[in-house]
Amino acid sequence: MIEQFKQQYQDLKQWVEAALQDGWLSSSDLNRFQQIEQQQAETLFAQQGQRPLIVAFFGGTGVGKSSLLNRLAREDIARTGVQRPTSQEVTLYLHEDYQLGKLPDELPVEHTRIAYHQDESRRLIAWLDMPDFDSVEQSHREQVEAWLPYIDWLVYVVSPERYHDDVGWRLLQQRNAKHHWLFVMNHWDRGSDPQLEDFRQRLQKEAFDTPKILRTSCRKNGGDDDFPQLEQTINHAIEAHGLTLLQQLGIQARLNELHAVEQALRQRLEGFGRPEVADAWQKTTAEWFNEIEDALLLNRTALKQTLLAQEQLSQSIFKRQTTLPASLPTTKQVIEQIWSERFNDLISDLTTELENLLGQHDIPVTPYAGPLSDIPEKLQSTFEAQMESSVIKALAKPGTAVQRFFFKITGWLSWFLPLSAAGWAISHIISRFHAGTQGEAHFLGIDFAVHSGLLILLAWFIPWLAQRKMRPSIAGTLSKGLAEGIHAAVEAWKSEFESLWLEQEGSRLSHLEALKNRPSPQ
Template structure:
């Protein structure tokens, strides 16, 4: 077998294993690749350069394959009569220079009969009698399939009443390019010329443009037929084209199968439009994540409302007091905000995304692998920043401008009453001194009332303004949690985008590796001459 073929086959097998394990192609691909034949007739012989051409008789039950082989060998090497019409073994007939000392282990050796001859004129050809492909016994098909990879030339034997069997035609469709072909209508003494024409037309429809058809009869009363040309046709082809061309023909068919398999795998990978799938994926996730954010915000209200109630009570009873303490354990926050209900909603989102991928025929296993990793990362993305944001919000509630106004009014609530009291004290002293000198009347009740009201207002107005501008820890906490959740949703959406980028990279890497394997074909053999593909019509 060609080194190039073996290298390409091995590279494709390694690629298939990797692609299957990652989930991009189904497990059946390995079985499909394994069915591509690697063996050739060279593998049967220790000296492949001097090996004979392997010519196999193939046909249905009762068409006379064994009788043809016995007539060719001029001795009874293939069983007929009682053991027929269904062969129960493989018969190999070859020159004594080619003893099969070591046959491949995969061959059914216990059911192979080997016969040798000393006719040097037939030295370059080994004849193989295959069991009937249409036998009711399944093991007969297994025998045929075991020997087929080693066949160079196939002699397809039919009879006038059996040349249209469907099983034989299906076999021709499957293996038409694997071998050189010669067609024999046996029992021709029972046939008619129109059957020959009909058989030829049917072969042409199967791709044999100019098939060589021989007419034989192995009965005692048979007249002249084309049997002498059977061996002469094959020997003439060996002399004209050499054995190497037959080897190349079988190799071409195997390489074509390998290329067809690689092309099928590439087409299977390229059919996934990840950009379109991603667009629908992000639309679904955006809607579901927004709903999840609303649910988590509502869950957070269970922590915020007690703080808000405590703030309202403190404002009513005391104008300036510290807010009620917040639960310090971050696990308590996470267990409330990320409830089992919210966890289930996120799991439902991932399941919906899987179903979306299945709908667009994207392989689920690669996607599930990435979604599994995302499922492990979603809580840190959503809940990780909440503890930090909540701590900052409680330590410095409100916005910067609000905190500045609050500090200003707090300062005024202390300075303005002192200034008003100082002003009133100055007037009390000054007016009393003026009164003792008779320059004006002493201060009366009106001054006392007005001064008291002034000091009270100088204290009350800043206090009220301070109360109005005091940052709310509950409002700051609500705002911080909302912003953090929105940022977490954006982070998850970014992970979704990255996820599809990673999927695309995996897909493109597999396609690139497959293209590299396909391109490393080396110098390919040319097409075999029409004679080898179809044969020559006889005169």
């Protein structure tokens, strides 16, 4: 079970660190994970895989923990009374078969007193007397907290005067499921049955359904007590359940805690994918971009008026081309007149509002912060590319298809009709001239010449005038291209923000999938 816990812990640690690196978890989540105890009691002993059941006397100042250990050992192995009114060290009493190895750094050797014995009947239990948990000395309390993860069985020692100690009850609440428990009311010669019953009821409120409470007194002539049952209770548990099973309670508690942390992190990550947040993201970007599009179209309208005025002054004959006439601004100049630094500021404001939106819904901003910071520059590049493409396409095919058709037809008629009229006039002149030389008709006069000239002139002027009317406007064509470019750019922006959301959503789901595929701690 120890190896199982180590593997589960390392697997979950790697997952937490990966999620933390991508910004889905915070340092507080990592701290919560790191608070799971990893200490293994096996590491205290030189023989790996072999150790006794570690049973510790735990309690406040003056309750007689050390006296209980001395009475149990039948010798003074723990300093008591005047020598140590407040416990300042740890005393460990164990069989000589279990030699201690190098203690972890949080368990300093200089504060550890070791007493070995050769009693085979006590071989499976190591008794530990810990410092007073309620000491004013911070180091004493730190020693207690450092030793607790290594302990299998806690004997909580109280006295009739001090069984209501708040510090002790807080530790009971925190470590209820991590140890086996036995309760001792020491100095029983000064106690009473109502106090014992009150103590029992308090324990039951802390989820100890049937707490085992022993009455002891370490004074001479203290009367009969339950001290003989102290060691006997634990020995019977070893016989009934086995040493290994009793040692595994702490590991199972850690596995349970690991599972609880995993479930909490899973639920936290799942909670980031609420549909209403995605809808709010899409709605916010759509509203902002619609406003930005309207502002861009206003700039386009102003530019169109300027171009129309310039076009009316221009007398150049229209030629279909993919670039603007020299008298009009270039595509780059047009884009510069449409786009301004103000729009970069608006997009930056949008990214700030989206970050606030995420914060309001308790969703981590970190996964989105990097991509959002690159957005203004990326959107401007997208805008310029869309505008240039749309303007070139619009100028390649100015006006509507009907305009272009009739413009082509009237252009063809503007030379075909005058030539046809001139051909008719010439053929008629030749025909009448031949008839006049034969005396068959009169020669044509000035009236015919005038009328023929007017006919030829009208045959040219009417198509030419129609062509002028049909000619697509450069300003109108450019304005149409700008409108299409603006709309295309805004749609591309919306897609960019939607892709950003989907990309981060994919990252979140991949972490959830990785967590789902790892073995469960239970």
